[in-house]
Amino acid sequence: MKFIKYFFEYIIIKSLFLFFKLIGYERSSNLGEKIGKIFGPLFRSKKLILENLRFSKIGNDDKDRLKILEEMWGNYGRILSEYPFIEKFKYGNLHNFININGQDILIEILKNKTQVIFISGHFSNFELMAQHIEKSNIKLAAIYRPLNNFFLNNTMEEIRKKFICKKQIKKGLSGTREVLKHINDGYSIALMIDQRVSEGIKVDFFNRKALTTTIPAQLIKKYKLNVVPVHIERQNKHYFNLYFNKPIIFDPSDDVEKITLKLNKNLEKMILKNPSQWIWSHNRWK
Numbered sequence: 001m002k003f004i005k006y007f008f009e010y011i012i013i014k015s016l017f018l019f020f021k022l023i024g025y026e027r028s029s030n031l032g033e034k035i036g037k038i039f040g041p042l043f044r045s046k047k048l049i050l051e052n053l054r055f056s057k058i059g060n061d062d063k064d065r066l067k068i069l070e071e072m073w074g075n076y077g078r079i080l081s082e083y084p085f086i087e088k089f090k091y092g093n094l095h096n097f098i099n100i101n102g103q104d105i106l107i108e109i110l111k112n113k114t115q116v117i118f119i120s121g122h123f124s125n126f127e128l129m130a131q132h133i134e135k136s137n138i139k140l141a142a143i144y145r146p147l148n149n150f151f152l153n154n155t156m157e158e159i160r161k162k163f164i165c166k167k168q169i170k171k172g173l174s175g176t177r178e179v180l181k182h183i184n185d186g187y188s189i190a191l192m193i194d195q196r197v198s199e200g201i202k203v204d205f206f207n208r209k210a211l212t213t214t215i216p217a218q219l220i221k222k223y224k225l226n227v228v229p230v231h232i233e234r235q236n237k238h239y240f241n242l243y244f245n246k247p248i249i250f251d252p253s254d255d256v257e258k259i260t261l262k263l264n265k266n267l268e269k270m271i272l273k274n275p276s277q278w279i280w281s282h283n284r285w286k
Helices: 002-023 025-043 046-055 062-091 093-097 103-112 127-135 150-163 173-184 215-223 256-273
Strands: 098-101 116-120 140-144 167-170 188-192 201-205 208-212 226-235 239-244
Touching (some): 002 062, 062 093, 062 127, 062 150, 093 098, 103 239, 116 215, 127 188, 127 226, 127 239, 140 173, 150 167, 173 188, 188 215, 201 256, 208 256, 215 256, 226 256
Parallel strands (some): 098 239, 116 188, 140 167
């Protein structure tokens, strides 16, 4: 049954991608917003999202939260519609739609051949973050979670390897071994720290315990790496502000839990800048 479901999803998405290419970036992004607002709520629980926002003290009341929810689905839809244009963000004129803040930090990393851990979350069009890091000639390997739909996952992997970051590492035990290999080969590592992971530890995230990955903390302890938080915001529908923040330097005596908590607090600050551009539909505190 799943095979049939995934196949039809794949056909629909591929057909949309072809149509988006025909009508161009800005029209596709606008249409994607409408598609997200109509169909997004059919796939995820409205009740769960509102609870996540309430418990996180986001919005003054449910009227505010419903607006955030609608804008979140619109942003989801825009991201979907922008995948066919990822190549143009890297090699074409769409890179002019991104305003870069903190490029000097990347220049310094490249100049000194420093290895760092880039951390972020699923903000706005999150794919553009790793893309720009690699475009800045930094040796980068990105950790990702494969999609459940194996048909779509193949398409997304191809897009990511061609136009976002060549070195893609699947989450999991084998992925951990790859991470260590790439660090030993001089690569920096990029990963999202905002998803629930079964192998994580429970630390505070918006004042509630949430299973959180310890990969960054373990790498910090083992290799004495600094952390560069990265954040992207959508501006005026089709434009983006991309931020590279000053490296976080941890005390060698900090344990894994303390480091992970500090990274979660940093993530909270990034989310609070634009709550509707983060994905609240996951059961992050399950």
